[in-house]
Amino acid sequence: MTYQETLEQIYGLARFGIKPGLERISSLLSKLGNPHRKIRTVSVAGTNGKGSTAAFLSSILSTAGYRVGLFTSPHLISFTERIRINGAEIPEDDVVRLTAMVMAAAPPRTTFFEIVTAMALQYFSEQHIDIAIMEAGMGGRFDSTNITDPLVSIITPISLDHCEYLGSSLAAIAREKAGIIRPGRPVVCAGQDEAAMAVIEQYAAAGSSPLHVAGREFTAIWRDDFLDYWGVRGSITGLKPALHGRHQAANASCALCAAELLADSGFVADAAACRLGLSTTSWPGRLELFATAPDLMLDGAHNPGGSRVLAEALAEFPGKRIIMVIGVMQDKDVAAILAPLLPHAAEVFCVAPALERAMPAGELAAAVQRIGMECTVAGTVAEGVQAALAAAGPDDLVLVCGSLFTVGEARAFLLGKPCELVRG
Missing domain, CATH: 3.40.1190.10 (Mur-like, catalytic domain)
Structure with missing residues (x-):
């Protein structure tokens, strides 16, 4: 085999x-x-x-x-x-x-x-x-x-x-x-x-x-x-x-x-x-910075506790305009994940990882809008990353977050590698 x-x-x-x-x-x-x-x-x-x-x-x-x-x-x-x-x-x-x-x-x-x-x-x-x-x-x-x-x-x-x-x-x-x-x-x-x-x-x-x-x-x-x-x-x-x-x-x-x-x-x-x-510890996908133009950060905050920690970490980037790419799983407390993060975002692109559990990008966008934030339905994770990088200025920060599956797919796209998504 x-x-x-x-x-x-x-x-x-x-x-x-x-x-x-x-x-x-x-x-x-x-x-x-x-x-x-x-x-x-x-x-x-x-x-x-x-x-x-x-x-x-x-x-x-x-x-x-x-x-x-x-x-x-x-x-x-x-x-x-x-x-x-x-x-x-x-x-x-x-x-x-x-x-x-x-x-x-x-x-x-x-x-x-x-x-x-x-x-x-x-x-x-x-x-x-x-x-x-x-x-x-x-x-x-x-x-x-x-x-x-x-x-x-x-x-x-x-x-x-x-x-x-x-x-x-x-x-x-x-x-x-x-x-x-x-x-x-x-x-x-x-x-x-x-x-x-x-x-x-x-x-x-x-x-x-x-x-x-x-x-x-x-x-x-x-x-x-x-x-x-x-x-x-x-x-x-x-x-x-x-x-x-x-x-x-x-x-x-x-x-x-x-x-x-x-x-x-x-x-x-x-x-x-x-x-x-x-x-020398390495642990990808957790506040991981990619030296793209502009800078891009990956963080797999996938629950309310994780999103609160991520929101606090964003204070380390004062003055940065944050362009957020977010994709979440359907069985999560989406509103509680979004609430700490959205106040930090200048623009939001909603995506859906290629996984059955993923919340459709349009459904996620509706949840974002209910909190009072305008957003764009970007489709796939790769499409969201590309759209965010195009919308960001040279001094902005693109943040990909919401799920480790979202982060994994984004990381694979950035590295030009195939991504094996699976639950468990």
Whole structure:
């Protein structure tokens, strides 16, 4: 089977939808010889900042000399982005081989995400990595990544998202995210809403799991363009994270705290590794600047919490006229995503990624107009990017946002690459 045929087989599993639970992944991994029990892991759950935090920690540990697996989702352009070792994406030949192996062992109606999780764990086991950073796809308690036994669990900011699966309140969603906590193992937690924090504290206390909370046990503060960190074991000043946005202080500090705590399990990252790791982290599609003419920024803010963070980050571009290209998924709280962003836009172009879940561009335009903003129905993501660049002046900023799928399609267009859009 060719790589393209393999991708079609994998992506075809999306028809089984999302089915939270650990029964199928447990059965599948058992038939593969339980590769997840042969590797040490860190789990990362939350609503926003999961990927950035995981990328920061992976870069820190890689810089410290360890062989680090990183499993994230969704991908922006290529399936191989999901499974990496020290920044290198899984080779296509291994995708073909592992797909055949995992599919042959899979129980009936195993989901896309379960298959891909099993592929990642099998690959990491084969490659004899030192540690794997596993980003939960959705939730935590019943997410297939929760089959692992993490040395440290990280919970990033929680907000309302995937409510049809996780619950309609922050407390309910926090209960799902807190499912990654292990008895007696340390937990790193970003600042949270009071209701979410109460749940996390309850779970940590029940398992006697040491809880380290941002702003309490550790903190990071911007000093001009540099970040100063005070942690559980020491402090590091004058850090320069590679990822844009003042909000990255929270993500970087959670990664730094986790790195400190991992020393108890034999993974030592000194101040030099932390400094260099943060400064060389790559995480595309999140406040990612393209040096086009005019400048263009990609950010995958896809829920109300993410759009609020993006709106705050736009303050870093004072005086810039912002031309916005936006595309969202139909199952999202579109009005809540739009509300923080539209006041910053001088012009808006509405688009629809090439995905069944995408809200049609005309429907999105109607939602924008209901908020009181005029806009243009641009059609496809590529057409929207082209229209925005043509409408922008040399000193303006084109912002592509609203969904990671929108950002992925835009990034592929800008790089002249094909884009593999799939849910999960």
